[in-house]
Amino acid sequence: MSTATQVNIDAFRSETREWLEANCPQSMRSPVKTFKDYFWGGRNPTFHSEDQKLWFERMRDKGWTVPRWNKEYGGAGLSKSEYKVLKEEMAKIGARSPLFSFGIHMLGPALLGFGSEEQKLQYLPEIARGEMWWCQGYSEPGAGSDLAGLQTSAEDKGDHYLVNGQKVWTSYADYADKIFCLVRTDKNAPKHTGISFLLIDMKSEGVSTRPIKLISGSSPFCETFFDNVKVPKENLVGVENEGWNIAKYLLTHERSMIGNVAKMDKTLDEYAIESIGIEDSVLADPVNRIKTAQWLIDEAAFNFTLERALDEAKAGSPPGAKSSFFKYYGTEMNKRRYELMMSTGGFDNLVWGEEYEDGKTARDFCRTKANSIEGGTSEVQLNIISKHILGLPKK
Amino acid sequence: MALVLSEEQQMLKSSAKEFFNGNAPVSALRRLRDEKNADGYDKRVWEEMVQMGWSGLVFPEEYGGLQFGYTGLGQIMYESGKTLTASPLMSTVVLAGTVINEFGSSEQKQKYISDICEGKRLFAVAFEEKNIHSPHIANTKVVDNKLSGSKKFVLDGHIADVFLVTASSDSGLGVYVVDAKGAGVHVERHIMMDSRNASTVTFDNASVLDMIGLPGDGKTIIDRSLDIARICLSAEMLGSMEEAFSRTVAYLKERKQFGVSIGSFQSLQHRAAHMYCEIELCKSLVIKSLQAIDQNADNLAHLASMTKAKVGQITELVSNEAIQMYGGIGMTDDEEIGFFLKRARVSQQTLGDYNYHLDKYAVLNNY
Numbered sequence: 001m002s003t004a005t006q007v008n009i010d011a012f013r014s015e016t017r018e019w020l021e022a023n024c025p026q027s028m029r030s031p032v033k034t035f036k037d038y039f040w041g042g043r044n045p046t047f048h049s050e051d052q053k054l055w056f057e058r059m060r061d062k063g064w065t066v067p068r069w070n071k072e073y074g075g076a077g078l079s080k081s082e083y084k085v086l087k088e089e090m091a092k093i094g095a096r097s098p099l100f101s102f103g104i105h106m107l108g109p110a111l112l113g114f115g116s117e118e119q120k121l122q123y124l125p126e127i128a129r130g131e132m133w134w135c136q137g138y139s140e141p142g143a144g145s146d147l148a149g150l151q152t153s154a155e156d157k158g159d160h161y162l163v164n165g166q167k168v169w170t171s172y173a174d175y176a177d178k179i180f181c182l183v184r185t186d187k188n189a190p191k192h193t194g195i196s197f198l199l200i201d202m203k204s205e206g207v208s209t210r211p212i213k214l215i216s217g218s219s220p221f222c223e224t225f226f227d228n229v230k231v232p233k234e235n236l237v238g239v240e241n242e243g244w245n246i247a248k249y250l251l252t253h254e255r256s257m258i259g260n261v262a263k264m265d266k267t268l269d270e271y272a273i274e275s276i277g278i279e280d281s282v283l284a285d286p287v288n289r290i291k292t293a294q295w296l297i298d299e300a301a302f303n304f305t306l307e308r309a310l311d312e313a314k315a316g317s318p319p320g321a322k323s324s325f326f327k328y329y330g331t332e333m334n335k336r337r338y339e340l341m342m343s344t345g346g347f348d349n350l351v352w353g354e355e356y357e358d359g360k361t362a363r364d365f366c367r368t369k370a371n372s373i374e375g376g377t378s379e380v381q382l383n384i385i386s387k388h389i390l391g392l393p394k395k
Numbered sequence: 396m397a398l399v400l401s402e403e404q405q406m407l408k409s410s411a412k413e414f415f416n417g418n419a420p421v422s423a424l425r426r427l428r429d430e431k432n433a434d435g436y437d438k439r440v441w442e443e444m445v446q447m448g449w450s451g452l453v454f455p456e457e458y459g460g461l462q463f464g465y466t467g468l469g470q471i472m473y474e475s476g477k478t479l480t481a482s483p484l485m486s487t488v489v490l491a492g493t494v495i496n497e498f499g500s501s502e503q504k505q506k507y508i509s510d511i512c513e514g515k516r517l518f519a520v521a522f523e524e525k526n527i528h529s530p531h532i533a534n535t536k537v538v539d540n541k542l543s544g545s546k547k548f549v550l551d552g553h554i555a556d557v558f559l560v561t562a563s564s565d566s567g568l569g570v571y572v573v574d575a576k577g578a579g580v581h582v583e584r585h586i587m588m589d590s591r592n593a594s595t596v597t598f599d600n601a602s603v604l605d606m607i608g609l610p611g612d613g614k615t616i617i618d619r620s621l622d623i624a625r626i627c628l629s630a631e632m633l634g635s636m637e638e639a640f641s642r643t644v645a646y647l648k649e650r651k652q653f654g655v656s657i658g659s660f661q662s663l664q665h666r667a668a669h670m671y672c673e674i675e676l677c678k679s680l681v682i683k684s685l686q687a688i689d690q691n692a693d694n695l696a697h698l699a700s701m702t703k704a705k706v707g708q709i710t711e712l713v714s715n716e717a718i719q720m721y722g723g724i725g726m727t728d729d730e731e732i733g734f735f736l737k738r739a740r741v742s743q744q745t746l747g748d749y750n751y752h753l754d755k756y757a758v759l760n761n762y
């Protein structure tokens with residue numbers, strides 16, 4: 001890095017630090033825990049606190065809900081190094097994401113990569129400003145791991161597509177304003193080549209949802225039905241029948257997001273010490289003591305590896321199929337963490353209660369089991385690593 | 396600091412790779428073993444390593460070193476791990492050299508470090524007495540400048556000219572310098588399963604020539620020096636594990652059964668992919684820890700235990716899976732993969748296995 005660049009970065013760091021210090025409300029400086037800690041945006045946004053609203057609006061006005069996006073798309077146009085600084089400074093004070101959004105992490109990258117300029121100008125700024133809540137319509141009852149086997153069809157009717165079929169596992173479909181979907185536009189083509197990427201308004205006539213209750217007791221997921229839904233032609237992203245490329249590209253993004261092992265307000269050893277206690281200066285349960293040490297070492301090693309991947313990307317080597325590694329390892333690690341918390345947490349953690357908060361650890365524990373299923377199962381990630389990183393042959 | 400090598404470090408790594416492949420491949424270790432070589436290493440290879448400055452890579456220029464840092468030395472260890480090269484690098488440079496360079500006086504460095512840089516004398520550090528790693532225990536005693544006791548698992552003890560020995564006195568644990576060829580020193584060479592050497596060394600009123608630090612400094616000296624050595628050894632183990640893994644993946648592509656490559660079987664693919672992930676974590680720990688030595692980081696003990704524990708576990712995993720995936724051929728002495736299994740078990744126990752380091756890591760974190 002040239003000294004001039006370094007000077008600029010240092011200046012950016014101190015400005016950022018000052019700004020965050022002045023503008024991030026205290027209550028927004030702790031890890032998100034409950035549903036109320038998330039702000040999702042949307043046509044009719046729900047703020048759960050005054051601080052949440054303030055924090056969101058300030059970050060939005062800086063363009064920092066999507067710091068890397070260009071200004072005309074609602075971002076701040078930060079460079080990679082500036083973005084890294086921003087993330088580091090936010091992490092330092094434990095600042096939350098001001099906006100949780102599939103629009104930012106999934107649709108945004110698709111539009112940036114494959115959308116027309118009109119589409120970018122139409123959709124990106126409203127995503128950045130948290131004005132539209134998007135959900136993801138990929139999976140179907142018959143198309144999970146074998147996603148390309150999807151059957152929801154979009155028939156060309158001249159000025160519009162006529163969409164029929166069913167999606168499943170659509171996260172927050174019952175809250176979302178719009179859905180980005182993979183649909184079949186050519187029934188006769190080989191399965192990967194007849195798929196298109198289509199944007200559909202959830203308010204359209206013929207769209208309906210039904211919530212699915214999970215083993216954790218919460219139901220943020222839906223079945224989504226399309227019954228003769230008319231969708232304008234201009235809602236197609238990219239080229240007709242080439243949607244699979246977009247899907248593959250997006251799954252890579254999604255995986256790197258799920259793979260991050262979230263920070264919690266207590267580290268696993270603090271948690272174990274609090275629950276089990278220390279005897280003769282070591283944790284009273286010798287087996288959990290070693291398992292805890294092991295997990296914490298793996299966590300640190302995993303975080304170093306994320307850091308190394310960024311450094312290597314900066315130095316010019318592409319991450320490629322590595323997102324499958326992060327997705328696989330990170331989610332399996334999160335499951336191991338909750339398995340350990342159930343074990344070290346003892347009877348208290350078995351409480352289920354009425355509300356989610358009453359039995360939070362037990363319910364969160366149940367929820368983690370989906371980590372290695374959603375976004376492509378662990379087995380599917382291992383398949384990808386085998387083929388694309390190790391070059392092992394297909395049968 | 397970015398977790399990537401600098402251009403100079405990268406260049407050193409490439410030349411180390413070329414050197415070890417050309418001069419000391421796995422077949423060279425086999426030859427040393429089969430001809431029952433008296434030294435257990437190839438003197439010519441070691442001389443060339445000295446010529447290239449590797450014996451002095453981490454030491455200050457004023458004593459004849461290159462002051463290039465441990466991250467660089469780690470790359471040499473890594474490449475020598477790929478070829479399983481036996482040399483005095485670990486015993487003389489990493490262990491003894493670190494003890495003297497970190498804790499010796501400037502006269503001592505002038506005397507010993509310059510000999511190490513020039514390859515004039517070989518050193519060994521004698522600190523184990525029990526049958527498992529226990530670096531703080533010394534029943535070996537120093538009384539009136541005479542040292543008596545027995546040490547186990549002294550790496551390269553049979554070729555050493557000088558021993559650095561941990562021993563107790565009224566002031567506690569200390570590190571003493573003893574002439575390996577002097578009166579009252581008895582060295583019994585053991586050829587280990589990896590075809591390298593460790594000795595049992597008995598001292599019977601051997602003369603103490605010198606002392607590193609003060610008589611009570613032994614614990615501090617050993618703790619820091621061993622942490623540095625653990626990280627360097629982990630770099631070597633990483634090289635071995637990566638080599639064993641890439642040989643295994645190549646074999647999965649090459650070997651055919653049921654009319655297809657065995658690498659097309661998903662049960663093997665998933666195990667291979669899992670190993671790939673674990674190795675990625677090991678790589679990150681090793682580079683992070685090597686850089687921490689050079690930056691004088693205050694959490695070096697944490698990093699050393701994390702690294703040695705994780706790398707030990709994955710070395711075990713990869714060496715076992717390698718044999719299993721090779722099938723019957725992996726059990727034959729003609730095939731080289733078995734050498735990696737054997738080296739893995741020795742390096743695993745050297746300077747503490749993963750049981751030791753998981754426990755130590757917990758202790759360091761107060762639980």
Ligand SMILES: Cc1cc2nc3c(=O)[nH]c(=O)nc-3n(C[C@H](O)[C@H](O)[C@H](O)COP(=O)(O)OP(=O)(O)OC[C@H]3O[C@@H](n4cnc5c(N)ncnc54)[C@H](O)[C@@H]3O)c2cc1C
Binds near residue numbers: 146168373375376
């Ligand atoms: C909590 C949660 C949230 C989700 N959110 C969304 C969402 O927002 N939008 C969306 O579109 N989808 C979402 N999904 C769906 C998710 O992507 C699918 O569940 C996932 O891809 C697996 O598909 P499946 O459930 O049909 O399982 P299946 O594909 O039937 O898999 C069953 C088992 O078979 C294994 N298997 C399948 N194929 C192979 C193979 N080739 N090799 C080895 N093993 C194999 C799997 O690994 C798994 O263990 C979500 C799922 C969950 C659980």
